[in-house]
Amino acid sequence: VNLDLTKHLTPLGYHFAPDPSSQQVCTIGGSVGNNSGGPHCLAYGVTNAHILAIEVVLADSEIVTLGGLDAEPSGYDLRGVFIGGEGMLGITTKVAVRITPNPPSVRTLLLSFDTPRDAAATVSAVIAAGIVPAAMEVMDQGITIAVENYVNVGYPRDAGAVLLAEVDGLPDGVDIDAQRISDIGRQHGATDVRQAASDEERMLLWKGRKTAFGAVAQIAPNYYLHDTVVPRSKLADTLEEVYRIADEHDLAVVNVFHAGDGNLHPLLLFNGQEPGIYDRVHAAGAKIVEASLAAGGVLS
Numbered sequence: 602v603n604l605d606l607t608k609h610l611t612p613l614g615y616h617f618a619p620d621p622s623s624q625q626v627c628t629i630g631g632s633v634g635n636n637s638g639g640p641h642c643l644a645y646g647v648t649n650a651h652i653l654a655i656e657v658v659l660a661d662s663e664i665v666t667l668g669g670l671d672a673e674p675s676g677y678d679l680r681g682v683f684i685g686g687e688g689m690l691g692i693t694t695k696v697a698v699r700i701t702p703n704p705p706s707v708r709t710l711l712l713s714f715d716t717p718r719d720a721a722a723t724v725s726a727v728i729a730a731g732i733v734p735a736a737m738e739v740m741d742q743g744i745t746i747a748v749e750n751y752v753n754v755g756y757p758r759d760a761g762a763v764l765l766a767e768v769d770g771l772p773d774g775v776d777i778d779a780q781r782i783s784d785i786g787r788q789h790g791a792t793d794v795r796q797a798a799s800d801e802e803r804m805l806l807w808k809g810r811k812t813a814f815g816a817v818a819q820i821a822p823n824y825y826l827h828d829t830v831v832p833r834s835k836l837a838d839t840l841e842e843v844y845r846i847a848d849e850h851d852l853a854v855v856n857v858f859h860a861g862d863g864n865l866h867p868l869l870l871f872n873g874q875e876p877g878i879y880d881r882v883h884a885a886g887a888k889i890v891e892a893s894l895a896a897g898g899v900l901s
Contacts, residue, residue, distance in 0.1 A: 603627050606698070615700040618645040622811045630693045636685030640736040640810065641767075643861035645701065649684045656695035657683060670697055704769035707735075708779040709797040709806060712786040713760035717741050717856065719790040720762040721836040724860040726785050727766070728833060732778050737861035738765040738810050744855040744868075747816040754805040757793065764791075764860065765810055767803075813857045814868070821853065821870035825882050827889050831898035833863045842892045843867045850885040864901055865893065 604624045607616045620639035621627050627637065633655060638647040645651075654668035668680030683690050714720045720739045727734065740748065741762045749756035756763060764786065768778040783794045797803040809816075817824055831839045840856060843865070847854035853870040867889055871878050890900065 618701045619648045644735045651699045654697040657691040659691045706772040706775045707769045709803040710766045711795045712764040712791045713793040715761045717762040718837040720764045723789040725833045735769045736767045739860040740857045744857045747819045748809040751816045752809040823873045825869040829893035830901045831896045835896040839896045846888045850881045
């Protein structure tokens, strides 16, 4: 399991960088199959960047090793082709991972905003300023309330949206970047900026973000999740279109997403026992996909 590997490595000064929201239950083999990302893929890249070699059983039962441990192998990158193949190209039996040194210093910020548009505009402004945080995640009010009810770490229930931003590296540089992100946030309407005071608080903030999908069970028994990527400059407009589409189809929607790389995760909430509900859900889902593509995005 992904998180078990990182827990084992942390006392040794390392971790496995890909950290999907399902980190507590997803496996390394599953991450290879899906080329999984996660909040920290903004700075560190997705699974493909952290796999050195894989042992694979092909469809004809041949066992092959793709990639290598010592240096970049010559020829075609068949390791990279296989990663993300969703199990269609063979069965993964062994994985050699690239481990990442733990950063000397980490700062985790929680910025509150009146609207998701303000939070999205802050994300674009941070990247435009030349800052590449380890992670930048946005949650709207509906999902923030559900998360806070679960982790009780101080997520603001009255904020229209929150931005969870993390920077890591050498202490002086981290302090500078954290201050710059705070300043940029306030320039774009942040009503409050808070910094995690301890590792325990930081981990609880991330636990809230990574258990967000499960937390929506407090709001509705079913959800239909989408996953698209749009240009950061189109984040705010696309978000507003998502809310409009949900209203048009008389559905509730909450948004939680990897804002730093424009990766949206709208969750359409519903009760599957309601007659005709799936027709509305699927129609709204199709419109959300179309809106993402129209914004210059892709399906992720």
